Amino acid sequence: MTQDATGNSTGNETRTRNILLAIALVVGLGIALVPLGLSVLGGDPPEPETPPAASGTSGASATGEEIPDATTTPDPVGTSYTVGEGQRIDCPTPDGDAAGLSADAELADVTLPCLTDGGTPSTMSVAELTAGRPTLINVWAWWCGPCRQELPVLQEVAEKHPEWNIVGVHVNERGQAGVDLLSELDVRFASFQDSSGDLVAAANLPAVVPLSLIMRPDGTRAELHPGELTSVDEVEELMTSSMGAP
Template sequence: MATMPTDHDRTRIVIVTLTVIIGLAVAVVPIVASVFSDPAPVTRSSGSTESPEITADATSADQQLNSTHAVDCPEPANKATAASTLSKDAELANVHLPCLTNGGKQSRVSLAEQWAGKPTVVNVWAWWCAPCRAELPIVQQLAQNNPQWNVVGVHLDPKGQAGIDLLQELGATHLASYQDSQHVFDSATSIPKVVPVTIVYRPDGTRAELFARTFDNVQEMQHLIATSLGD
Protein backbone atom coordinates (compact mmCIF):
# COMPACT_ATOMS: atom_id res chain seq x y z
CA MET A 1 0.00 0.00 0.00
CA ALA A 2 1.51 3.34 -1.12
CA THR A 3 2.06 6.11 1.37
CA MET A 4 0.65 9.56 0.48
CA PRO A 5 3.39 12.17 0.26
CA THR A 6 3.56 14.78 3.00
CA ASP A 7 3.75 18.52 2.46
CA HIS A 8 7.49 18.33 3.13
CA ASP A 9 7.89 15.70 0.39
CA ARG A 10 5.93 17.83 -2.05
CA THR A 11 8.17 20.82 -1.33
CA ARG A 12 11.29 18.75 -2.00
CA ILE A 13 9.86 17.47 -5.28
CA VAL A 14 9.07 21.03 -6.40
CA ILE A 15 12.60 22.24 -5.52
CA VAL A 16 14.27 19.34 -7.36
CA THR A 17 12.06 19.87 -10.42
CA LEU A 18 12.85 23.61 -10.56
CA THR A 19 16.57 22.90 -10.17
CA VAL A 20 16.51 20.49 -13.13
CA ILE A 21 14.57 22.96 -15.31
CA ILE A 22 16.96 25.83 -14.53
CA GLY A 23 19.97 23.61 -15.21
CA LEU A 24 18.62 22.59 -18.60
CA ALA A 25 17.87 26.21 -19.51
CA VAL A 26 21.43 27.29 -18.67
CA ALA A 27 22.84 24.44 -20.76
CA VAL A 28 20.68 25.30 -23.79
CA VAL A 29 21.53 29.06 -23.92
CA PRO A 30 25.05 28.64 -25.45
CA ILE A 31 23.69 26.22 -28.04
CA VAL A 32 20.96 28.64 -29.13
CA ALA A 33 23.43 31.52 -29.21
CA SER A 34 25.82 29.58 -31.43
CA VAL A 35 23.04 28.74 -33.88
CA PHE A 36 21.93 32.35 -34.35
CA SER A 37 25.34 34.05 -34.25
CA ASP A 38 27.28 34.99 -37.42
CA PRO A 39 29.67 32.27 -38.58
CA ALA A 40 33.36 32.99 -38.01
CA PRO A 41 35.89 32.62 -40.82
CA VAL A 42 37.68 29.26 -40.91
CA THR A 43 41.44 29.39 -41.46
CA ARG A 44 43.05 26.68 -43.54
CA SER A 45 46.51 25.34 -42.79
CA SER A 46 47.85 27.07 -45.91
CA GLY A 47 47.20 30.47 -44.38
CA SER A 48 44.27 31.31 -46.63
CA THR A 49 40.81 31.77 -45.22
CA GLU A 50 37.47 30.31 -46.20
CA SER A 51 34.56 32.67 -46.67
CA PRO A 52 31.79 32.55 -44.05
CA GLU A 53 28.22 31.98 -45.15
CA ILE A 54 26.27 35.01 -46.32
CA THR A 55 23.70 35.84 -43.66
CA ALA A 56 20.24 37.15 -44.45
CA ASP A 57 20.81 40.45 -42.64
CA ALA A 58 24.23 41.13 -44.20
CA THR A 59 24.92 44.62 -45.52
CA SER A 60 24.47 44.83 -49.28
CA ALA A 61 26.65 46.78 -51.68
CA ASP A 62 23.46 48.43 -52.92
CA GLN A 63 23.27 50.38 -49.68
CA GLN A 64 25.10 53.66 -49.14
CA LEU A 65 28.86 53.25 -48.77
CA ASN A 66 30.73 55.97 -46.92
CA SER A 67 34.37 56.61 -47.82
CA THR A 68 36.71 59.56 -47.36
CA HIS A 69 38.77 58.44 -50.38
CA ALA A 70 36.85 57.78 -53.62
CA VAL A 71 38.77 55.70 -56.17
CA ASP A 72 37.32 55.04 -59.62
CA CYS A 73 37.49 51.54 -61.05
CA PRO A 74 39.13 51.25 -64.51
CA GLU A 75 37.22 52.30 -67.61
CA PRO A 76 38.70 52.11 -71.14
CA ALA A 77 39.26 55.40 -72.92
CA ASN A 78 37.43 54.05 -75.97
CA LYS A 79 34.88 51.36 -75.10
CA ALA A 80 34.30 50.27 -78.69
CA THR A 81 38.01 49.86 -79.44
CA ALA A 82 38.61 48.08 -76.14
CA ALA A 83 35.74 45.66 -76.71
CA SER A 84 37.14 44.76 -80.14
CA THR A 85 40.37 43.54 -78.54
CA LEU A 86 38.58 40.98 -76.39
CA SER A 87 38.90 37.29 -77.11
CA LYS A 88 35.73 35.24 -77.56
CA ASP A 89 37.05 33.31 -74.57
CA ALA A 90 37.30 36.35 -72.30
CA GLU A 91 36.39 34.95 -68.89
CA LEU A 92 34.56 37.96 -67.49
CA ALA A 93 32.71 39.13 -70.60
CA ASN A 94 29.34 38.74 -68.84
CA VAL A 95 30.34 39.72 -65.31
CA HIS A 96 29.29 43.08 -63.86
CA LEU A 97 30.21 44.34 -60.39
CA PRO A 98 29.75 47.72 -58.68
CA CYS A 99 32.84 49.74 -57.80
CA LEU A 100 33.27 49.48 -54.03
CA THR A 101 35.76 52.34 -53.81
CA ASN A 102 33.51 54.78 -55.63
CA GLY A 103 30.35 54.45 -53.58
CA GLY A 104 29.03 51.26 -55.19
CA LYS A 105 28.79 52.78 -58.68
CA GLN A 106 27.78 50.17 -61.28
CA SER A 107 29.37 50.25 -64.74
CA ARG A 108 27.30 49.61 -67.85
CA VAL A 109 30.02 47.41 -69.31
CA SER A 110 31.42 44.10 -68.12
CA LEU A 111 34.64 43.67 -66.19
CA ALA A 112 36.31 42.23 -69.30
CA GLU A 113 35.35 45.35 -71.30
CA GLN A 114 36.53 47.66 -68.52
CA TRP A 115 39.95 46.03 -68.46
CA ALA A 116 40.37 45.33 -72.17
CA GLY A 117 43.62 46.39 -73.81
CA LYS A 118 45.78 46.14 -70.68
CA PRO A 119 46.98 43.22 -68.56
CA THR A 120 44.91 43.04 -65.38
CA VAL A 121 45.77 41.79 -61.92
CA VAL A 122 42.78 40.99 -59.71
CA ASN A 123 43.27 40.46 -55.99
CA VAL A 124 40.26 38.79 -54.31
CA TRP A 125 40.00 39.70 -50.63
CA ALA A 126 37.59 40.08 -47.70
CA TRP A 127 37.46 42.41 -44.72
CA TRP A 128 37.63 39.56 -42.16
CA CYS A 129 40.68 37.85 -43.73
CA ALA A 130 43.93 38.23 -41.75
CA PRO A 131 46.26 37.32 -44.69
CA CYS A 132 44.39 39.88 -46.84
CA ARG A 133 45.11 42.54 -44.23
CA ALA A 134 48.83 41.91 -44.67
CA GLU A 135 48.66 41.68 -48.47
CA LEU A 136 46.44 44.62 -49.46
CA PRO A 137 49.15 47.30 -48.93
CA ILE A 138 51.43 45.16 -51.12
CA VAL A 139 48.77 45.03 -53.84
CA GLN A 140 48.42 48.81 -53.68
CA GLN A 141 52.20 49.17 -54.06
CA LEU A 142 52.07 46.81 -57.05
CA ALA A 143 49.46 49.09 -58.66
CA GLN A 144 51.57 52.20 -58.05
CA ASN A 145 54.70 50.52 -59.47
CA ASN A 146 52.96 49.23 -62.61
CA PRO A 147 50.69 51.79 -64.29
CA GLN A 148 50.89 49.65 -67.46
CA TRP A 149 48.62 47.12 -65.69
CA ASN A 150 45.13 47.36 -64.28
CA VAL A 151 45.57 46.32 -60.65
CA VAL A 152 42.26 45.98 -58.82
CA GLY A 153 40.67 44.23 -55.88
CA VAL A 154 37.41 42.32 -55.56
CA HIS A 155 35.88 42.40 -52.08
CA LEU A 156 34.20 39.01 -51.73
CA ASP A 157 31.77 39.61 -48.87
CA PRO A 158 28.31 41.21 -48.58
CA LYS A 159 29.43 43.77 -46.00
CA GLY A 160 30.68 46.45 -48.34
CA GLN A 161 31.16 49.13 -45.71
CA ALA A 162 33.40 46.80 -43.71
CA GLY A 163 35.56 46.46 -46.81
CA ILE A 164 35.80 50.24 -47.21
CA ASP A 165 36.68 50.61 -43.53
CA LEU A 166 39.50 48.06 -43.82
CA LEU A 167 41.05 49.79 -46.83
CA GLN A 168 41.00 53.10 -44.95
CA GLU A 169 42.43 51.49 -41.82
CA LEU A 170 45.31 49.98 -43.82
CA GLY A 171 45.96 53.17 -45.78
CA ALA A 172 45.19 51.27 -49.01
CA THR A 173 43.09 54.19 -50.20
CA HIS A 174 44.43 54.25 -53.78
CA LEU A 175 43.52 50.66 -54.63
CA ALA A 176 40.45 50.43 -56.85
CA SER A 177 38.21 47.59 -55.69
CA TYR A 178 34.88 46.10 -56.73
CA GLN A 179 32.13 44.82 -54.44
CA ASP A 180 30.88 41.25 -54.79
CA SER A 181 28.00 40.64 -52.37
CA GLN A 182 26.59 37.57 -54.13
CA HIS A 183 29.73 35.60 -55.07
CA VAL A 184 29.35 36.50 -58.74
CA PHE A 185 33.09 36.71 -59.40
CA ASP A 186 34.15 33.44 -57.81
CA SER A 187 31.23 31.63 -59.45
CA ALA A 188 32.30 32.89 -62.88
CA THR A 189 35.97 32.09 -62.36
CA SER A 190 35.66 28.88 -60.28
CA ILE A 191 38.50 30.04 -58.07
CA PRO A 192 39.30 28.16 -54.85
CA LYS A 193 36.99 29.07 -51.97
CA VAL A 194 39.75 30.86 -50.11
CA VAL A 195 41.06 34.41 -49.86
CA PRO A 196 43.32 36.00 -50.84
CA VAL A 197 43.51 34.82 -54.43
CA THR A 198 45.23 36.70 -57.26
CA ILE A 199 44.27 36.21 -60.93
CA VAL A 200 46.22 37.60 -63.89
CA TYR A 201 44.43 38.36 -67.18
CA ARG A 202 45.91 39.12 -70.58
CA PRO A 203 44.81 42.27 -72.47
CA ASP A 204 42.31 40.15 -74.44
CA GLY A 205 40.53 39.03 -71.26
CA THR A 206 41.84 35.46 -71.15
CA ARG A 207 43.39 34.14 -67.96
CA ALA A 208 47.18 33.96 -67.73
CA GLU A 209 47.66 32.70 -64.17
CA LEU A 210 46.04 32.13 -60.79
CA PHE A 211 47.86 32.40 -57.44
CA ALA A 212 45.97 30.93 -54.47
CA ARG A 213 48.48 32.21 -51.94
CA THR A 214 49.56 35.23 -49.97
CA PHE A 215 52.42 37.44 -51.17
CA ASP A 216 54.83 38.77 -48.55
CA ASN A 217 56.52 41.42 -50.69
CA VAL A 218 55.83 43.40 -53.85
CA GLN A 219 59.03 42.29 -55.61
CA GLU A 220 58.05 38.61 -55.64
CA MET A 221 54.49 39.41 -56.62
CA GLN A 222 55.61 41.64 -59.49
CA HIS A 223 58.14 39.07 -60.76
CA LEU A 224 55.66 36.19 -60.84
CA ILE A 225 52.97 38.27 -62.52
CA ALA A 226 55.36 39.60 -65.18
CA THR A 227 56.55 36.04 -65.82
CA SER A 228 52.97 34.82 -66.26
CA LEU A 229 52.41 37.57 -68.85
CA GLY A 230 55.64 36.70 -70.68
CA ASP A 231 57.29 40.03 -69.82
Protein backbone atom coordinates in the same frame (compact mmCIF):
# COMPACT_ATOMS: atom_id res chain seq x y z
CA MET B 1 22.51 19.87 -53.79
CA THR B 2 21.72 19.33 -57.48
CA GLN B 3 22.66 16.49 -59.79
CA ASP B 4 23.46 16.39 -63.47
CA ALA B 5 21.86 14.02 -65.98
CA THR B 6 24.26 11.22 -65.09
CA GLY B 7 23.43 11.43 -61.40
CA ASN B 8 26.68 13.14 -60.41
CA SER B 9 26.49 15.78 -57.69
CA THR B 10 27.11 19.37 -58.78
CA GLY B 11 26.86 22.89 -57.37
CA ASN B 12 27.92 23.09 -53.73
CA GLU B 13 29.77 19.77 -53.90
CA THR B 14 31.91 21.07 -56.78
CA ARG B 15 32.74 24.25 -54.89
CA THR B 16 33.57 22.31 -51.74
CA ARG B 17 35.92 20.17 -53.81
CA ASN B 18 37.56 23.35 -55.16
CA ILE B 19 38.14 24.58 -51.61
CA LEU B 20 39.81 21.32 -50.61
CA LEU B 21 41.97 21.28 -53.75
CA ALA B 22 43.13 24.84 -53.15
CA ILE B 23 43.96 24.15 -49.51
CA ALA B 24 45.83 20.98 -50.46
CA LEU B 25 47.77 22.95 -53.06
CA VAL B 26 49.04 25.60 -50.67
CA VAL B 27 49.40 23.82 -47.32
CA GLY B 28 52.74 22.34 -48.30
CA LEU B 29 53.96 25.75 -49.40
CA GLY B 30 53.00 27.49 -46.18
CA ILE B 31 50.80 30.02 -47.99
CA ALA B 32 48.27 31.86 -45.83
CA LEU B 33 44.67 31.70 -46.98
CA VAL B 34 41.28 31.39 -45.33
CA PRO B 35 38.11 29.62 -46.57
CA LEU B 36 35.38 32.02 -47.59
CA GLY B 37 32.09 31.97 -45.74
CA LEU B 38 29.82 29.84 -47.88
CA SER B 39 26.90 32.21 -47.33
CA VAL B 40 28.38 34.25 -50.18
CA LEU B 41 28.48 31.17 -52.39
CA GLY B 42 25.19 29.54 -51.51
CA GLY B 43 26.55 26.82 -49.24
CA ASP B 44 26.19 25.95 -45.58
CA PRO B 45 26.01 28.97 -43.25
CA PRO B 46 29.28 29.99 -41.55
CA GLU B 47 29.74 31.34 -38.05
CA PRO B 48 29.16 34.98 -36.97
CA GLU B 49 31.42 37.93 -37.71
CA THR B 50 32.03 41.44 -36.42
CA PRO B 51 33.13 44.51 -38.41
CA PRO B 52 36.75 45.76 -38.14
CA ALA B 53 35.96 48.63 -35.78
CA ALA B 54 33.72 46.62 -33.44
CA SER B 55 34.94 45.38 -30.08
CA GLY B 56 34.87 41.74 -29.06
CA THR B 57 34.60 38.66 -31.24
CA SER B 58 31.73 36.38 -32.00
CA GLY B 59 33.35 33.84 -34.29
CA ALA B 60 36.75 32.96 -35.72
CA SER B 61 38.33 30.74 -38.31
CA ALA B 62 40.84 28.04 -37.45
CA THR B 63 43.60 30.58 -38.11
CA GLY B 64 42.09 33.25 -35.88
CA GLU B 65 40.38 35.45 -38.45
CA GLU B 66 36.78 36.42 -37.89
CA ILE B 67 34.47 34.72 -40.36
CA PRO B 68 31.28 35.78 -42.12
CA ASP B 69 27.84 35.94 -40.60
CA ALA B 70 25.18 33.60 -41.95
CA THR B 71 22.48 36.02 -40.83
CA THR B 72 23.90 39.00 -42.75
CA THR B 73 21.69 40.19 -45.60
CA PRO B 74 23.72 40.98 -48.74
CA ASP B 75 23.88 44.64 -49.70
CA PRO B 76 20.97 45.28 -52.07
CA VAL B 77 21.60 46.41 -55.63
CA GLY B 78 22.30 50.14 -55.66
CA THR B 79 23.77 50.32 -52.15
CA SER B 80 25.92 53.41 -51.62
CA TYR B 81 29.01 53.38 -49.40
CA THR B 82 30.61 56.18 -47.42
CA VAL B 83 34.14 56.71 -48.74
CA GLY B 84 36.36 59.12 -46.81
CA GLU B 85 38.13 62.17 -48.19
CA GLY B 86 41.14 61.18 -50.27
CA GLN B 87 40.03 57.53 -50.43
CA ARG B 88 37.59 57.78 -53.33
CA ILE B 89 39.03 55.84 -56.29
CA ASP B 90 37.33 55.26 -59.63
CA CYS B 91 37.36 51.75 -61.03
CA PRO B 92 39.28 51.12 -64.28
CA THR B 93 38.18 52.09 -67.76
CA PRO B 94 39.20 50.12 -70.86
CA ASP B 95 42.64 50.91 -72.27
CA GLY B 96 41.74 50.77 -75.95
CA ASP B 97 38.83 48.96 -77.55
CA ALA B 98 37.00 46.61 -75.20
CA ALA B 99 35.61 44.93 -78.31
CA GLY B 100 39.01 43.26 -78.59
CA LEU B 101 38.17 40.89 -75.74
CA SER B 102 38.65 37.22 -76.44
CA ALA B 103 35.59 35.01 -76.73
CA ASP B 104 37.16 33.10 -73.83
CA ALA B 105 37.17 36.09 -71.45
CA GLU B 106 35.56 34.40 -68.45
CA LEU B 107 34.56 37.63 -66.69
CA ALA B 108 32.77 39.07 -69.72
CA ASP B 109 29.38 38.63 -68.04
CA VAL B 110 30.39 39.74 -64.53
CA THR B 111 29.17 43.27 -63.81
CA LEU B 112 29.96 44.67 -60.36
CA PRO B 113 29.57 48.06 -58.65
CA CYS B 114 32.70 50.02 -57.82
CA LEU B 115 33.26 49.80 -54.06
CA THR B 116 35.95 52.47 -53.90
CA ASP B 117 33.90 55.22 -55.55
CA GLY B 118 30.97 54.66 -53.22
CA GLY B 119 29.15 51.87 -55.03
CA THR B 120 28.53 53.29 -58.51
CA PRO B 121 26.87 50.62 -60.70
CA SER B 122 28.61 49.71 -63.95
CA THR B 123 27.15 49.04 -67.36
CA MET B 124 30.33 47.23 -68.44
CA SER B 125 31.72 43.92 -67.27
CA VAL B 126 34.87 43.48 -65.21
CA ALA B 127 36.53 42.01 -68.32
CA GLU B 128 35.59 45.05 -70.41
CA LEU B 129 36.70 47.55 -67.77
CA THR B 130 40.14 45.96 -67.41
CA ALA B 131 40.69 45.29 -71.12
CA GLY B 132 43.88 46.42 -72.81
CA ARG B 133 46.32 45.96 -69.92
CA PRO B 134 47.78 43.08 -67.95
CA THR B 135 45.56 42.87 -64.88
CA LEU B 136 45.86 41.47 -61.38
CA ILE B 137 42.45 40.94 -59.78
CA ASN B 138 42.85 40.40 -56.05
CA VAL B 139 39.95 38.64 -54.31
CA TRP B 140 39.75 39.71 -50.66
CA ALA B 141 37.41 40.14 -47.70
CA TRP B 142 37.46 42.60 -44.80
CA TRP B 143 37.63 39.86 -42.14
CA CYS B 144 40.62 38.04 -43.70
CA GLY B 145 43.91 38.38 -41.81
CA PRO B 146 46.22 37.52 -44.74
CA CYS B 147 44.30 40.03 -46.90
CA ARG B 148 45.11 42.74 -44.36
CA GLN B 149 48.82 42.00 -44.86
CA GLU B 150 48.59 41.67 -48.64
CA LEU B 151 46.59 44.77 -49.58
CA PRO B 152 49.36 47.28 -48.68
CA VAL B 153 51.80 45.25 -50.81
CA LEU B 154 49.46 45.55 -53.77
CA GLN B 155 49.15 49.28 -53.10
CA GLU B 156 52.93 49.56 -53.56
CA VAL B 157 52.72 47.57 -56.79
CA ALA B 158 49.92 49.76 -58.13
CA GLU B 159 52.00 52.88 -57.48
CA LYS B 160 55.13 51.40 -59.05
CA HIS B 161 53.45 49.87 -62.12
CA PRO B 162 50.79 52.13 -63.66
CA GLU B 163 51.06 50.04 -66.83
CA TRP B 164 49.18 47.26 -65.01
CA ASN B 165 45.65 47.17 -63.67
CA ILE B 166 45.81 46.27 -59.98
CA VAL B 167 42.21 45.93 -58.83
CA GLY B 168 40.44 44.27 -55.93
CA VAL B 169 37.16 42.43 -55.62
CA HIS B 170 35.68 42.48 -52.11
CA VAL B 171 33.73 39.24 -51.71
CA ASN B 172 31.55 39.82 -48.66
CA GLU B 173 28.02 41.05 -48.04
CA ARG B 174 29.23 44.01 -45.96
CA GLY B 175 30.58 46.47 -48.49
CA GLN B 176 31.00 49.28 -45.97
CA ALA B 177 33.26 47.07 -43.86
CA GLY B 178 35.44 46.65 -46.94
CA VAL B 179 35.59 50.42 -47.48
CA ASP B 180 36.51 50.91 -43.83
CA LEU B 181 39.37 48.39 -44.01
CA LEU B 182 40.83 50.07 -47.10
CA SER B 183 40.68 53.40 -45.29
CA GLU B 184 42.32 51.96 -42.17
CA LEU B 185 45.17 50.52 -44.25
CA ASP B 186 45.41 53.61 -46.50
CA VAL B 187 45.01 51.38 -49.55
CA ARG B 188 43.98 53.41 -52.59
CA PHE B 189 43.72 51.11 -55.58
CA ALA B 190 40.30 50.41 -57.06
CA SER B 191 38.09 47.61 -55.77
CA PHE B 192 34.77 46.24 -56.95
CA GLN B 193 32.07 45.02 -54.56
CA ASP B 194 30.77 41.46 -54.99
CA SER B 195 28.05 40.78 -52.42
CA SER B 196 26.78 37.61 -54.09
CA GLY B 197 29.92 35.76 -55.20
CA ASP B 198 29.32 36.42 -58.91
CA LEU B 199 33.00 36.61 -59.84
CA VAL B 200 33.92 33.53 -57.83
CA ALA B 201 31.14 31.58 -59.55
CA ALA B 202 31.89 32.82 -63.07
CA ALA B 203 35.59 31.98 -62.81
CA ASN B 204 34.93 28.76 -60.83
CA LEU B 205 37.40 29.88 -58.18
CA PRO B 206 38.20 28.02 -54.98
CA ALA B 207 36.28 29.66 -52.13
CA VAL B 208 39.30 30.97 -50.26
CA VAL B 209 40.82 34.39 -49.69
CA PRO B 210 43.08 35.93 -50.60
CA LEU B 211 43.70 34.83 -54.14
CA SER B 212 44.75 36.66 -57.28
CA LEU B 213 43.73 36.20 -60.90
CA ILE B 214 46.22 37.32 -63.53
CA MET B 215 44.42 38.31 -66.72
CA ARG B 216 45.86 39.07 -70.15
CA PRO B 217 44.88 42.28 -71.97
CA ASP B 218 42.31 40.29 -73.99
CA GLY B 219 40.54 39.14 -70.81
CA THR B 220 41.76 35.55 -70.79
CA ARG B 221 43.24 34.04 -67.66
CA ALA B 222 47.02 33.74 -67.49
CA GLU B 223 47.32 32.37 -63.96
CA LEU B 224 45.57 31.80 -60.64
CA HIS B 225 47.59 32.47 -57.49
CA PRO B 226 45.91 31.20 -54.30
CA GLY B 227 47.17 32.67 -51.06
CA GLU B 228 48.91 35.82 -49.90
CA LEU B 229 51.36 37.77 -52.04
CA THR B 230 53.95 38.94 -49.55
CA SER B 231 56.26 41.32 -51.43
CA VAL B 232 56.46 43.66 -54.40
CA ASP B 233 59.15 41.43 -55.90
CA GLU B 234 56.85 38.42 -55.71
CA VAL B 235 54.04 40.27 -57.49
CA GLU B 236 56.41 41.57 -60.18
CA GLU B 237 57.73 38.07 -60.83
CA LEU B 238 54.19 36.70 -60.99
CA MET B 239 53.03 39.37 -63.44
CA THR B 240 56.04 39.20 -65.76
CA SER B 241 56.12 35.41 -65.88
CA SER B 242 52.36 35.25 -66.46
CA MET B 243 52.63 37.64 -69.40
CA GLY B 244 55.46 35.62 -70.93
CA ALA B 245 58.15 38.22 -70.30
CA PRO B 246 61.74 36.94 -70.01
